[in-house]
């Protein structure tokens with residue numbers, strides 16, 4: 051087993067997957083806490099579908115660098131989705147579902163109609179372990195530095211805006227800008243993570259770690275830190291499993307996350323029973 | 328002696344085409360305790376948002392005295408369901424009230440922390456300090472939010488329905504606390520409430536919002552006015 055794991059890192063694509071994936075997991079986990087607590091987790095899901103649509107259309111049209119097309123489209127979608135969820139909570143839900151399924155439908159149709167793209171569709175939808183390019187890794191590194199700096203220096207403001215937007219605004223914090231920045235960073239994380247995780251599954255990286263850490267942590271700071279740690283560990287375990295057994299990468303990572311969540315729920319239940327006794 | 332903190336002159340508020348408040352004038356001076364009452368949808372929350380600068384009036388103007396800086400005003404919003412199970416410690420929530428005086432400096436200073444401690448003590452929630460906000464009862468949460476509001480401002484407190492969902496005893500305690508802040512520490516209060524009887528008992532001024540005709544004046548005048556008489560005869 052140990053041998054196989056050391057062997058794993060002899061492949062340069064695995065090293066790229068490892069570094070890129072760890073960074074994406076970190077970014078997604080930090081942004082996820084804020085998105086989930088603000089009831090914006092649907093945005094992450096919507097973004098990934100729009101990302102798929104953009105990627106499929108631009109590949110079909112023969113764009114040399116489909117990612118460069120996808121990034122601005124998804125960023126614009128982030129603005130739009132945020133506006134929708136801010137304005138009306140209930141209708142917002144439905145509107146996001148409309149946008150994401152439409153983008154998905156357009157993407158699949160365009161990709162199917164233009165010949166010979168079926169394997170690509172599959173890897174866009176469900177991810178691929180060899181998808182991380184050198185450029186993606188650099189992109190991830192820059193993105194995670196930006197996110198880390200933002201979360202360290204503006205931690206208190208992010209807390210205030212996440213906890214109570216109206217109060218933050220009333221006492222002079224520009225909450226709108228923070229929402230925007232978080233939405234844009236989520237868009238970038240989704241686009242770059244999508245290739246490995248698959249657009250169907252990338253939003254799990256945003257949601258699972260936040261939900262898991264919120265179950266066990268009582269303070270916002272520890273929620274953030276635990277979320278990042280849980281996310282990275284689950285990613286690593288999932289990647290190794292995927293390599294050893296040839297299981298689909300994105301799906302393996304999600305399943306590891308799911309198992310972690312179930313484990314935590316069980317521990318929590320047992321703890322409650324013991325305390326009651 | 329007492330200076331005028333906020334003066335609203337013929338202000339109107341509307342959402343798109345829906346007009347909510349029309350031609351309203353009133354003022355709040357330092358040391359005042361103003362209660363805003365009115366039925367659901369009469370625009371009480373809208374007005375508080377207007378006073379806080381979260382929503383601009385469609386007509387008229389709200390003049391704030393230069394004495395009243397943005398870090399003098401504390402706000403206790405109507406709680407949202409999302410907040411009730413938020414994973415944060417009480418201390419984290421309370422100290423976030425200090426943010427308005429931080430500007431662009433990212434971290435809290437010793438003074439901010441001391442102030443948070445002071446307000447936690449003032450509201451008698453020291454024993455909750457390291458508990459998680461979501462594990463508290465509604466009344467305890469409301470106290471935490473009041474402590475946060477006090478961290479944000481010490482001249483004027485704007486409270487939007489601070490006693491909703493609290494039991495009668497805790498409600499009474501909350502009212503007493505607010506009254507104490509007003510009388511002992513001279514903090515001006517603007518409170519939105521549905522409880523007209525208590526409003527009349529504690530506040531010295533009443534603003535009764537009504538789309539047709541609003542009332543603004545002292546509590547004594549309110550009880551004698553046709554609007555007040557209607558409510559108080561009904562109570563009896």
Ligand SMILES: Nc1ncnc2c1ncn2[C@@H]1O[C@H](COP(=O)(O)OP(=O)(O)OP(=O)(O)O)[C@@H](O)[C@H]1O
Pocket residue numbers: 342345347365366367368369370371372373374
């Ligand atoms: N964001 C909004 N968009 C459109 N209309 C709104 C919005 N917020 C409030 N309204 C409308 O404005 C009116 C006044 O609402 P507001 O929340 O100020 O009432 P309120 O007096 O605080 O009511 P409550 O006692 O229920 O808290 C209502 O008719 C409401 O439908």
Ligand SMILES: [Mg+2]
Pocket residue numbers: 371372373405487
């Ligand atoms: Mg209201």
